[in-house]
Structures are given as C-alpha cells and as structure tokens.
Amino acid sequence: MADLRSTASLTQREYSDLKHSRLDMSHNCSRCGVTCAGIQLVRPAPDPEIEALLRTNLPPSEAQEAFFRKTRREGTPRLAELEARIADAQAKMDVLLHERDNLV
Numbered sequence: 001m002a003d004l005r006s007t008a009s010l011t012q013r014e015y016s017d018l019k020h021s022r023l024d025m026s027h028n029c030s031r032c033g034v035t036c037a038g039i040q041l042v043r044p045a046p047d048p049e050i051e052a053l054l055r056t057n058l059p060p061s062e063a064q065e066a067f068f069r070k071t072r073r074e075g076t077p078r079l080a081e082l083e084a085r086i087a088d089a090q091a092k093m094d095v096l097l098h099e100r101d102n103l104v
Contacts, residue, residue, distance in 0.1 A: 047071075 049067055
C-alpha cells in the first residue's frame with residue numbers, strides 16, 4: 001500500500017487504481033491475522049483542500065491552516081471515541097474466540 005509521500009507523485013490513473021484497490025482488497029485483522037475478504041476496508045474520499053495541497057509545494061494559506069487546525073481539533077475526540085469502541089469490540093471478539101477455541 002502506498003504511503004502519503006508517494007501518493008503525491010502518482011498520476012491520476014495510478015491514484016484512481018490505488019483508491020479502488022483499497023476499497024476492493026481483502027485485509028487481515030491486525031490482531032489475529034484472519035483474512036476479512038467479505039468486509040470492505042472503506043476509506044473516505046480525500047478532502048479537496050488536502051488534494052490541492054498535495055499537488056503543490058507552496059505553503060498553506062491562512063484559511064487552509066485554519067481548516068487543518070479545525071479538522072485536527074474536531075478529529076481528536078472522534079478518534080478517541082473510535083479507539084474506545086474498537087477496544088470494546090476487540091474485548092468482545094476475544095471472548096468469542098476463547099469460546100470457539102474451547103469447543104474445538
């Protein structure tokens with residue numbers, strides 16, 4: 001999977017292919033390694049502001065800096081909420097895996 005440094009240098013076609021492959025490819029659980037082929041790993045479309053900045057070496061404008069500050073400020077609590085929900089789901093998954101292992 002390409003990292004942020006390399007996506008800036010991709011052609012439009014390569015970027016489109018990469019974006020579609022991220023939606024279509026199966027992925028593995030980061031904890032147990034099980035393949036999740038039937039579950040799509042969906043990433044939201046990049047924000048146009050970010051796309052525009054990735055195509056230039058110019059520093060961001062004051063408005064763009066304000067946008068990024070706001071995005072970071074609003075994203076931090078949401079990220080904490082998601083991390084808590086993931087931890088809860090993982091704990092439930094651990095219980096189910098333990099039950100399954102006891103049956104096998």
